[in-house]
Amino acid sequence: xxxxxxxxxxxxxxxxxxxxxxxxxxxxxxxxxxxxxxxxxxxxxxxxxxxxxxxxxxxxxxxxxxxxxxxxxxxxxxxxxxxxxxxxxxxxxxxxxxxxxxxxxxxxxxxxxxxxxxxxxxxxxxxxxxxxxxxxxxxxxxxxxxxxxxxxxxxxxxxxxxxxxxxxxxxxxxxxxxxxxxxxxxxxxxxxxxxxxxxxxxxxxxxxxxxxxxxxxxxxxxxxxxxxxxxxxxxxxxxxxxxxxxxxxxxxxxxxxxxxxxxxxxxxxxxxxxxxxxxxxxxxxxxxxxxxxxxxxxxxxxxxxxxxxxxxxxxxxxxxxxxxxxxxxxxxxxxxxxxxxxxxxxxxxxxxxxxxxxxxxxxxxxxxx
Amino acid sequence: xxxxxxxxxxxxxxxxxxxxxxxxxxxxxxxxxxxxxxxxxxxxxxxxxxxxxxxxxxxxxxxxxxxxxxxxxxxxxxxxxxxxxxxxxxxxxxxxxxxxxxxxxxxxxxxxxxxxxxxxxxxxxxxxxxxxxxxxxxxxxxxxxxxxxxxxxxxxxxxxxxxxxxxxxxxxxxxxxxxxxxxxxxxxxxxxxxxxxxxxxxxxxxxxxxxxxxxxxxxxxxxxxxxxxxxxxxxxxxxxxxxxxxxxxxxxxxxxxxxxxxxxxxxxxxxxxxxxxxxxxxxxxxxxxxxxxxxxxxxxxxxxxxxxxxxxxxxxxxxxxxxxxxxxxxxxxxxxxxxxxxxxxxxxxxxxxxxxxxxxxxxxxxxxx
Numbered sequence: 001x002x003x004x005x006x007x008x009x010x011x012x013x014x015x016x017x018x019x020x021x022x023x024x025x026x027x028x029x030x031x032x033x034x035x036x037x038x039x040x041x042x043x044x045x046x047x048x049x050x051x052x053x054x055x056x057x058x059x060x061x062x063x064x065x066x067x068x069x070x071x072x073x074x075x076x077x078x079x080x081x082x083x084x085x086x087x088x089x090x091x092x093x094x095x096x097x098x099x100x101x102x103x104x105x106x107x108x109x110x111x112x113x114x115x116x117x118x119x120x121x122x123x124x125x126x127x128x129x130x131x132x133x134x135x136x137x138x139x140x141x142x143x144x145x146x147x148x149x150x151x152x153x154x155x156x157x158x159x160x161x162x163x164x165x166x167x168x169x170x171x172x173x174x175x176x177x178x179x180x181x182x183x184x185x186x187x188x189x190x191x192x193x194x195x196x197x198x199x200x201x202x203x204x205x206x207x208x209x210x211x212x213x214x215x216x217x218x219x220x221x222x223x224x225x226x227x228x229x230x231x232x233x234x235x236x237x238x239x240x241x242x243x244x245x246x247x248x249x250x251x252x253x254x255x256x257x258x259x260x261x262x263x264x265x266x267x268x269x270x271x272x273x274x275x276x277x278x279x280x281x282x283x284x285x286x287x288x289x290x291x292x293x294x295x296x297x298x299x300x301x302x303x304x305x306x307x308x309x310x311x312x313x314x315x316x317x318x319x320x321x322x323x324x325x326x327x328x329x330x331x332x333x334x335x336x337x338x339x340x341x342x343x344x345x346x347x348x349x350x351x352x353x354x355x356x357x358x359x360x361x362x363x364x365x366x367x368x369x
Numbered sequence: 370x371x372x373x374x375x376x377x378x379x380x381x382x383x384x385x386x387x388x389x390x391x392x393x394x395x396x397x398x399x400x401x402x403x404x405x406x407x408x409x410x411x412x413x414x415x416x417x418x419x420x421x422x423x424x425x426x427x428x429x430x431x432x433x434x435x436x437x438x439x440x441x442x443x444x445x446x447x448x449x450x451x452x453x454x455x456x457x458x459x460x461x462x463x464x465x466x467x468x469x470x471x472x473x474x475x476x477x478x479x480x481x482x483x484x485x486x487x488x489x490x491x492x493x494x495x496x497x498x499x500x501x502x503x504x505x506x507x508x509x510x511x512x513x514x515x516x517x518x519x520x521x522x523x524x525x526x527x528x529x530x531x532x533x534x535x536x537x538x539x540x541x542x543x544x545x546x547x548x549x550x551x552x553x554x555x556x557x558x559x560x561x562x563x564x565x566x567x568x569x570x571x572x573x574x575x576x577x578x579x580x581x582x583x584x585x586x587x588x589x590x591x592x593x594x595x596x597x598x599x600x601x602x603x604x605x606x607x608x609x610x611x612x613x614x615x616x617x618x619x620x621x622x623x624x625x626x627x628x629x630x631x632x633x634x635x636x637x638x639x640x641x642x643x644x645x646x647x648x649x650x651x652x653x654x655x656x657x658x659x660x661x662x663x664x665x666x667x668x669x670x671x672x673x674x675x676x677x678x679x680x681x682x683x684x685x686x687x688x689x690x691x692x693x694x695x696x697x698x699x700x701x702x703x704x705x706x707x708x709x710x711x712x713x714x715x716x717x718x719x720x721x722x723x724x725x726x727x728x729x730x731x732x733x734x735x736x737x738x
Contacts, residue, residue: 344695
């Protein structure tokens with residue numbers, strides 16, 4: 001079995017504004033205590049199981065150069081730009097086509113694909129690889145669309161959930177009853193108590209033949225499109241995978257904007273889940289730093305040049321070497337400073353950073369985005 | 370009677386950091402809705418009563434050039450630098466000497482002096498001039514060290530108080546029983562209820578002969594020192610009042626560091642107070658903007674380029690044209706942004722800005738001060 005890995009790294013990460021920018025999104029930030037970018041961590045984490053040669057990073061055109069620059073040791077031809085901005089279903093169809101074109105001598109049923117994310121926090125790495133190995137092995141052997149479910153630790157309303165028939169041991173595949181959209185808090189509490197609900201990690205494992213068969217059942221257009229894209233990328237030399245093939249661009253742009261969860265996973269009857277033996281965080285907004293970093297004795301997370309006096313449970317990040325930040329007497333506040341922007345927001349409102357980004361866009365202040 | 374005015378403008382105004390800086394303190398800021406600097410407002414306010422020629426601004430050496438630049442129409446030779454950093458008693462002794470030297474043909478008992486501040490908010494100006502005129506006239510006629518007392522409107526613990534024998538009508542001189550230092554909140558409430566306590570405005574009115582006599586009774590050193598300084602400044606040409614006279618520098622440096630309240634007013638038995646017919650604010654810290662400016666309908670005071678979403682009763686000042694500030698969901702917070710610094714602080718802790726300034730000094734980050 002030829003194992004491959006696809007890392008989706010096209011996200012724009014507006015929730016980490018003002019540090020994240022259009023050409024410098026979350027996956028390129030060092031958000032954990034390791035000091036490494038999220039995407040470097042993601043590749044380092046999987047590479048003992050799947051080597052660089054067989055890992056494909058799919059990103060947007062604007063991020064192609066920054067990601068290549070951030071990963072100097074990674075083969076540049078394996079970092080691929082989507083020819084247009086689309087959701088995860090077209091992205092993974094494109095990945096399937098590119099992999100089909102790259103491994104021409106190997107039959108589709110002998111190629112498996114691990115779909116991972118570039119901007120989530122995972123620990124410990126060994127336990128992550130153990131679960132991935134089990135999920136991949138199960139997907140290869142049983143021919144199932146397999147996902148990793150995270151054992152929930154709080155009634156989170158920001159994640160999708162996966163239901164199984166009964167509580168399942170970690171690292172043990174189980175059939176999926178249904179995928180549930182983000183619940184309200186009452187439902188989330190019920191999910192947490194039930195024991196047979198898992199957070200949808202956004203990681204998927206399948207054989208190429210099973211993926212193409214199942215996505216074609218769900219969305220008949222895909223069969224023909226994937227064949228067309230495979231054809232287009234077969235003609236390209238490796239570096240041209242960047243999207244220079246006009247036929248590929250046109251073909252890809254015709255995909256409707258649909259997520260892999262909604263377009264494939266929720267519709268297929270061949271879905272399984274492996275409960276994770278590791279801890280996971282989607283690093284969705286600034287308050288995630290509270291879970292990812294070690295706070296000082298007052299509960300503050302402080303980075304960069306600042307004068308912080310009498311604060312409690314605050315996040316004070318100064319990314320500028322020119323600016324100084326003085327933060328005094330705050331509680332549960334996030335203060336983020338860059339060379340050209342300042343964000344001040346209570347920690348429980350950091351989701352609203354997107355509103356600020358939208359407002360700046362509306363004011364025509366693109367230079368800050 | 371030759372009326373003169375002395376405006377003390379040597380303050381460093383650390384409490385308005387990061388906008389106020391060593392060479393750009395509070396008196397040079399435009400803090401009210403008028404858009405004018407505090408010192409320009411102070412001069413404009415008094416000039417219908419005392420013309421520019423007879424107004425003397427005493428400041429520090431570092432502020433001499435910035436203040437001259439901020440007041441292009443004001444006679445530069447009337448803006449004088451103290452030869453060393455000292456408290457208000459030496460400052461006013463110096464002013465007395467300079468005025469004695471300037472008006473050589475006029476006897477000391479025929480010169481009166483109105484001592485005003487450069488960085489307080491006062492309104493309305495006509496009422497201010499009315500009270501000043503009454504206080505000056507009383508000081509001239511009765512030969513008393515006269516001050517203006519502000520009718521208190523809240524149990525303020527940040528101001529000194531002046532006690533009179535009984536409740537007094539505004540614009541009516543009364544004898545001072547005692548000067549009280551900043552009270553605790555219980556005492557401040559009692560002062561407010563009593564009706565015969567006034568805030569010490571820091572404005573003083575006296576004839577030059579009475580001032581020199583009384584300060585010599587309180588501090589015998591002063592008589593000789595003022596004579597020496599008068600001598601030194603008599604020899605100087607007008608522009609040399611900047612402090613180029615070595616003998617003046619040496620003489621001035623020998624003054625102990627003492628305030629006019631403590632050194633003279635609290636010790637003299639010839640003190641009177643005129644309750645003010647105007648409203649007054651010492652503009653002591655960022656939260657004063659709540660009293661000096663008109664807030665928006667959510668109670669926010671917002672200035673400069675910012676994205677402010679869902680804030681209540683916050684002060685958001687962005688003085689930089691390069692930085693953008695996004696402030697979301699805050700309540701009662703002050704966020705101040707300049708080209709090189711950010712301050713974030715709850716409004717009820719803005720007094721602690723001095724702690725941040727001290728911390729920066731301690732870290733050797735003078736460039737931010």
